Amino acid sequence: MNIFDLYLDKIIILIKKLNKDGSLEIPETLKGINVDIPPSNFDCDISTNVAMVLSKVNKKSPIDIANTLIDLIKNEDEKIETISVVKPGFINIKFKQTYWNNFIKNVNQNCKDFGVNIKEKKQKYLVEFVSANPTGPLHVGHCRGAILGDVISNILIFNKHDVSKEYYVNDYGNQIINFTKSVFFRIREILFNEKFPIENSDLYPGDYLVDIAKNIIESNNVLKFDKFEDVSKELTLLSVSESLKLIKSNLSNLGIVHDKFTSETDIVLNNEVQKAIDKLMDKKLVYSGKIKAPKGEDDQNWVEREQLLFKSTDFGDDKDRALQKSDKSWTYFASDVAYHDNKLDRNYDTLINILGADHAGYIKRITAVVEALSGDKKKLICKVSQLVKLIKDGKPFKMSKRKGDYITVEDLISEVGRDATRFIMLNRSSDVELDFDFTKVKEKSKDNPLYYVQYCYARISSVFRHVDLNIGNDLDIKDYEFEYTEDEIRILKKIAEWPKCIEAASLRLEPHRIPVYLYELSSEFHSYWNMGKDDPSKRFINEQKKIPNDKLVFLKVISNVIKSGMDIVGVETPQKM
RNA sequence: GCGCUCUUAGCUCAGCUGGAUAGAGCAUCGGUUUUCUAAACCGAGGGUCGGUGGUUCGAGUCCACCAGAGCGCACCA
Helix, strand or coil: CCCHHHHHHHHHHHHHHHHCCCCCCCCCCCCCCCCCCCCCCCCCCEEEEEHHHHHHCCCHHHHHHHHHHHHHHHHHHHCCCEEEEEEECCCEEEECCHHHHHHHHHHHHHHHCCCCCCCECCCCCCCCCCCCCCCCCCCCHHHHHHHHHHHHHHHCCCCCCCEHHHHHHCCHHHHHHHHHHHHHHHHHHHHHHHCCCCCCCCCCCCCHHHHHHHHHHHHHCCCCCCHHHHHHHHHHHHHHHHHHHHHHHHHHCCCCCCCCCEHHHHHHHHCCCHHHHHHHHHHEEEEEEECCCCCCCCCCHCCCCCCEEEEEEHHCCCCEEECCCCCCEEEEHHHHHHHHHHHHHHHEEEEEEEEEEHHHHHHHHHHHEEEEEEECCCCCEEEEEECCEECCCEEECCCCCCCCCEEHHHHHHHHHHHHHHHHHHCCCCCCCCCCEEHHHHHHHHHHHHHHHHHHHHHHHHHHHCCCCCCCCCCCCCCCCCCCCCCHHHHHHHHHHHHHHHHHHHHHHHCCCCCHHHHHHHHHHHHHHHHHHCCCHHHHHCCCCCCCCCHHHHHHHHHHHHHEEEEEEEECCCCCCC
């Protein structure tokens, strides 16, 4: 039940009627008209800008139009307490107390689906996220995008869409060869006491490779590790598989489960790259040419080479992109073209890619490919998660690939916990860099917004416990004749915002709106709770040791929204803290 | 040189696709526990929304230019 949408519909019907009568002009599109939350210093519940939007086409001042509208609106709705016109031309409406009885009844009767955006057309989504190279465990840098992708998916699922969470495994190419070589040398180190060539900067130095090497030695007694070339094929498979084991366990510790892992090697071996490039060729978007050196770069080392290029400039990219290396093998980009063609073949309505900030430059070319292949500009949406700045003891903390001194997801979770990690990573817009201060998050865990929201839920649970009720059970209430006070209505108004929050989060793929909203709601609740100290009528449990029905549904509805929100964010709502 | 993202209180950030007197937390100062969880609450101070123009009834929000920060810019993945 979205009270803002319901009222917007009412107003649209009204002005259309007036337009039919000939007493009002309306613009072609009614898109600008909205019903919104008024600023808190106005004593009203909802507010609309209709009069201001209609002002132009009617050549009248917004105030005049508003004044003629308010009587008509009031006549049609006996739930209105006051309706008034304010300065630039807003119409402000305050409902009678009884309005909120109907509201809370409605919310309670379909608790689980409260907030679901019924206006959204049901779609099939594919959300690709993480897709870190299978060359070792996940580190903190992967964490934000992982959580972002997971929760974006959760929001879409909450809104009843069909969502598939997918991981693209880059198990092909030079990096994988280097990785496998590194494993090979670690194996020789263990078996033949041969020193690992640490000076070779192409190799992966991390300690986790020793464990991978041990696992491979233990689980296999066929392979001989004399020459890399002899075992490279089998060893690659084993090494990648060990890596994926680590990654999947990291993801599971973060509370993330992907529906599908797609392997780049499979795509390449299936000849899908050639097929996809052929499709682009048919559209005359592939040609053989040379890329010019970027200005300002050092031109001396630049070698112009004839190679196969994709005309991404046709779609707004800065330059055309190479599909083939000079040795005629495919580039990474080419196999990604194939992968996206593969996605398109699976008939999704919308593809979503979650990328790290360091891959933002990649967006234009890949959206160009999807547009070229599907003919639909909006088929692929790329969402970038900005960097996480790690801070330890007040100082920035840099990770070094060469030394292999990563902070892993494992370290992070064991230090601050899964829920705190998820909540804090989401509490900011993905467009801005995020400060993640280890010492702060750990030391000041009491100031952590996660606990603030959880505490709210725990407080409500404790009230239920006191009268032997369970917070999770449905409430069956027949009579909704209540008289909520101003302080309670303030919270009910916040509850009424929940569907709006979900709508914005889903439409714009901005999960941070959910923790931000939950924090605000919790704040209203804690404030109300403390009023009970001075004013016994604000306590939930009365002198007969019972909770009256008005307070009971009130609590139920609040806890339900918190639960829904926390489920989407993917964190626990403990009943005791 | 080019592209992407950002710039809001001392610090970290919200600001619902252009609306009304721009909001939180932290930090600082001062208060609140015989009562359902004080991991909480109440109060005070703190702002030229990076700058300059433009678009319009109306701009933190849209456009242009400028300044600053981060990320990226070949056949790596």
